[in-house]
Amino acid sequence: MNDKGNKENKEDIKYKFATRCIHGPKKYAPDVYGPTNPVTSPIYMTSAFNVKQALDGVLPNYIYTRGSNPTINELQSKLADLENGESCLAFASGMAAISNTLLSLGKKGTIITDPEVYGGTHDLLKKQIVNFGMKIKFIDFNDIEKVQNSITDDTKVLYLESPCNPTMKFIDIEEIVRIGKENDILTVFDNTLNSPYNLNPLDYGIDVVVHSCTKFISGHGDTVAGAVITKKRTILKIMKVLHEFGGIISPFNAWLLLRGLRSLHVRMERHNTNAIKLATFLESRDDKIEKVLYPGLENSPYHNIAKKYLKKGFGGVLSFYLKKGLYIPKFLSTLKIPAYTVSLGDTDTLIEDPYNLSHFGMPRKTKKTIGINFYMIRVSVGIEDIEDLIDDFEQALDSI
Ligand SMILES: Cc1ncc(COP(=O)(O)O)c(C=O)c1O
Known part of the structure; x- marks a missing residue:
C-alpha cells in the first residue's frame, strides 16, 4: 500500500497512466508551491521574479519566464513523465516545438522525412528550414530500402509522424529507428495524433518526441501549444534555440494544458x-x-x-x-x-x-x-x- 502523505514513497512509485495524468510525477508541487499546498496548482503569471537573494550569492531557481517558470515547469515535468521521457520543453505552438527542434538538431545537415507529414511541417521544411542551411529530402518511409539508400554523411535527422495527418499512412516505427541507430542519426517523431495515451514512441527507441499540444493534450480547443520530450542533454541543446528565438509558452496556456491532461x-x-x-x-x-x-x-x-x-x-x-x-x-x-x-x-x-x-x-x-x-x-x-x-x-x- 502506498502512503499518500509520504513524499519519499511517492517518488519511488511509478503510478499507472491515469493516475499520472491527474497527479503528475509530483516532483514540483511540494517544493515550489510551499505551505499553502494547493490541490490544483496556481498559475504563475509573472514575467520576472525578484532575485534579491542573488545579491547574497544565492542562485535563484527562477529569474525570467522566457527561461523558467513554475507553471511551465510543472507542465514539462508531467509531459516528460507521460511520454516516459527524461525531460521536456514546452512551446507557444506545435510548429514552434517542431521548428526549434529541427533548427537545433538538423544544424548544417540533411533532414529526411516522408512526403505525407502534416502540411504545416511540409511547408516549414521547404520554405523556412532550408533558409538556415539545411537540406530536406522527402522519401516514402515505408520503403525501407529507399530510406536506407537516401542516407548520406550529413544526414542529421529522420523525421516522421504516424499516422500521417490527414492521409492516415502508418509507418513502421521500429524500422526507421533501426536505420537511425545503425547510422547514428536522430529520429524525431510527431506524436500529436496518438497522444501519449495511445503511444509512447520513446519506448520503441525514437530519440525525440514532438507534440502539437493544441490537440488531444489540451483536448478542449482553448489553446495553442507545443512540446518536445527527449533526453536531458538533447533538451539542453534545443533549450538554447528556444531561449534565443523566444517561442515560449504562456504560463496561462501551460496551466490550461495541465487541466486538460487530467482527463x-x-x-x-x-x-x-x-x-x-x-x-x-x-x-x-x-x-x-x-x-x-x-x-x-x-x-x-x-x-x-x-x-x-x-x-x-x-x-x-x-x-x-x-x-x-x-x-x-x-x-x-x-x-x-x-x-x-x-x-x-x-x-x-x-x-x-x-x-x-x-x-x-x-x-x-x-x-x-x-x-x-x-x-x-x-x-x-x-x-x-x-x-x-x-x-x-x-x-x-x-x-x-
Ligand atoms: C500532426 C501535427 N503536427 C503539428 C501541428 C502544428 O501544431 P500547432 O498548430 O499547434 O502549431 C499540427 C497542426 O494541425 C498537426 O496536425
Missing part, C-alpha cells in the same frame, strides 16, 4: 471507441463513400503495422473520400454536430476538407501525389454520444 486518459478512451464505430459506419455507406482511411479498420493497408504499436486504440482522427461528383459543401453544411474547421483532438467533433482548408497552402502537385484531393474529408471524432454522431452523418450522407 486525457478518459477522453482518449472515448475518442478511440467513437472513431472506430464511426469509421465502421462510414465504410458501410459505400453508396456515397469511396474509401475510409483509418488504421483501425481491418482492411486498411496499415492495420497490421498500426496494431503493432497502438495497443489501446487507433486514435480519434479518420479521413474518407466521398464518391466523385457528390456536392461536398452540401454534405459539410448539412452536418449538425461537427464544426467545419481546422484542428483536431477536441472534445467536439471537427470536420474539414483538407484540400481547401488545412492543406490549402500545400502545392497542388504535392497534394495530388499524396492523395489529398477535392473529395477527401478529415474528421476529428469527438467524445459526444456516438449514436448521435452516426445519425448526423447518416442524414448528411442521405442529403447528397
Whole structure:
C-alpha cells in the first residue's frame, strides 16, 4: 500500500497512466508551491521574479519566464513523465516545438522525412528550414530500402509522424529507428495524433518526441501549444534555440494544458471507441463513400503495422473520400454536430476538407501525389454520444 502523505514513497512509485495524468510525477508541487499546498496548482503569471537573494550569492531557481517558470515547469515535468521521457520543453505552438527542434538538431545537415507529414511541417521544411542551411529530402518511409539508400554523411535527422495527418499512412516505427541507430542519426517523431495515451514512441527507441499540444493534450480547443520530450542533454541543446528565438509558452496556456491532461486518459478512451464505430459506419455507406482511411479498420493497408504499436486504440482522427461528383459543401453544411474547421483532438467533433482548408497552402502537385484531393474529408471524432454522431452523418450522407 502506498502512503499518500509520504513524499519519499511517492517518488519511488511509478503510478499507472491515469493516475499520472491527474497527479503528475509530483516532483514540483511540494517544493515550489510551499505551505499553502494547493490541490490544483496556481498559475504563475509573472514575467520576472525578484532575485534579491542573488545579491547574497544565492542562485535563484527562477529569474525570467522566457527561461523558467513554475507553471511551465510543472507542465514539462508531467509531459516528460507521460511520454516516459527524461525531460521536456514546452512551446507557444506545435510548429514552434517542431521548428526549434529541427533548427537545433538538423544544424548544417540533411533532414529526411516522408512526403505525407502534416502540411504545416511540409511547408516549414521547404520554405523556412532550408533558409538556415539545411537540406530536406522527402522519401516514402515505408520503403525501407529507399530510406536506407537516401542516407548520406550529413544526414542529421529522420523525421516522421504516424499516422500521417490527414492521409492516415502508418509507418513502421521500429524500422526507421533501426536505420537511425545503425547510422547514428536522430529520429524525431510527431506524436500529436496518438497522444501519449495511445503511444509512447520513446519506448520503441525514437530519440525525440514532438507534440502539437493544441490537440488531444489540451483536448478542449482553448489553446495553442507545443512540446518536445527527449533526453536531458538533447533538451539542453534545443533549450538554447528556444531561449534565443523566444517561442515560449504562456504560463496561462501551460496551466490550461495541465487541466486538460487530467482527463486525457478518459477522453482518449472515448475518442478511440467513437472513431472506430464511426469509421465502421462510414465504410458501410459505400453508396456515397469511396474509401475510409483509418488504421483501425481491418482492411486498411496499415492495420497490421498500426496494431503493432497502438495497443489501446487507433486514435480519434479518420479521413474518407466521398464518391466523385457528390456536392461536398452540401454534405459539410448539412452536418449538425461537427464544426467545419481546422484542428483536431477536441472534445467536439471537427470536420474539414483538407484540400481547401488545412492543406490549402500545400502545392497542388504535392497534394495530388499524396492523395489529398477535392473529395477527401478529415474528421476529428469527438467524445459526444456516438449514436448521435452516426445519425448526423447518416442524414448528411442521405442529403447528397
Ligand atoms: C500532426 C501535427 N503536427 C503539428 C501541428 C502544428 O501544431 P500547432 O498548430 O499547434 O502549431 C499540427 C497542426 O494541425 C498537426 O496536425
